[in-house]
Amino acid sequence: MYRAGVLTVSDSAAAGTADDRGGPLLCGLLREAGLEVAEHRVVPDEAPAISAQLVDWCDRLRLDLVVTTGGTGLSPRDVTPEATRPLLEREIPGIAEAMRAAGLRATPRSMLSRAVAGVRGRTLVVNLPGSPGAIRDGMAVLAPVLEHAIAKIQGDPSPCTPRGVSPVGRGPSAEEAP
Numbered sequence: 229m230y231r232a233g234v235l236t237v238s239d240s241a242a243a244g245t246a247d248d249r250g251g252p253l254l255c256g257l258l259r260e261a262g263l264e265v266a267e268h269r270v271v272p273d274e275a276p277a278i279s280a281q282l283v284d285w286c287d288r289l290r291l292d293l294v295v296t297t298g299g300t301g302l303s304p305r306d307v308t309p310e311a312t313r314p315l316l317e318r319e320i321p322g323i324a325e326a327m328r329a330a331g332l333r334a335t336p337r338s339m340l341s342r343a344v345a346g347v348r349g350r351t352l353v354v355n356l357p358g359s360p361g362a363i364r365d366g367m368a369v370l371a372p373v374l375e376h377a378i379a380k381i382q383g384d385p386s387p388c389t390p391r392g393v394s395p396v397g398r399g400p401s402a403e404e405a406p
């Protein structure tokens with residue numbers, strides 16, 4: 229079973245002045261998607277704190293997946309993408325693009341998230357926005373590709389057969405037709 233870490237990035241949750249609703253929600257959705265949630269921490273919107281946690285989870289604990297929530301927006305304190313991007317060896321722009329695109333169905337503000345996703349070592353790292361709605365929408369996009377993405381990052385040599393994957397926004401391709 230793949231092991232995940234959940235990092236809530238929120239000044240108010242870290243200070244204890246607001247409940248962290250996003251972190252526990254995200255943990256539950258990851259478990260529903262079949263992952264073990266090995267770590268869950270809350271840090272303030274401070275780049276050094278975010279970076280240190282990501283490096284520890286990717287390099288020391290060698291988690292398969294790290295998902296952050298919060299701090300991806302336009303407030304001056306929002307620095308999660310800036311803290312994440314330099315740590316990535318390869319970006320996966322399609323993940324962040326797909327989550328922003330899907331979120332537009334719920335709110336045009338989806339385009340205001342600057343979330344990034346990518347690979348560090350054997351770990352898939354994904355930023356999500358902080359609101360519970362954004363977490364639900366983001367996980368609906370992410371969950372169907374998680375296992376395949378992690379397997380490929382970790383060197384699974386098997387061919388990428390499209391079978392069993394429901395395409396986003398289209399019918400089956402000729403290749404998939406019976």
Ligand SMILES: Nc1ncnc2c1ncn2[C@@H]1O[C@H](COP(=O)(O)OP(=O)(O)OP(=O)(O)O)[C@@H](O)[C@H]1O
Pocket residue numbers: 236237238239240241246247248249250251273297298299300301302303306357358359360
């Ligand atoms: N951990 C969380 N649990 C519940 N709601 C959250 C959480 N983090 C953010 N939100 C909500 O997401 C929306 C976006 O807020 P904002 O951009 O200010 O958040 P943030 O930088 O992610 O976190 P914060 O403001 O707590 O430092 C707000 O409505 C906020 O209440």
Ligand SMILES: Nc1nc2c(c(=O)[nH]1)N[C@H]1C(S)=C(S)[C@@H](COP(=O)(O)O)O[C@H]1N2
Pocket residue numbers: 297298299300301302306330331332334335337338339340341342356357358359361362363365366
């Ligand atoms: N699907 C979805 N995406 C969303 C939202 C949402 O409610 N649903 N909120 C947006 C808003 S209002 C902001 S400001 C940005 C960044 O949020 P963050 O700073 O909490 O990361 O995410 C956006 N992405």
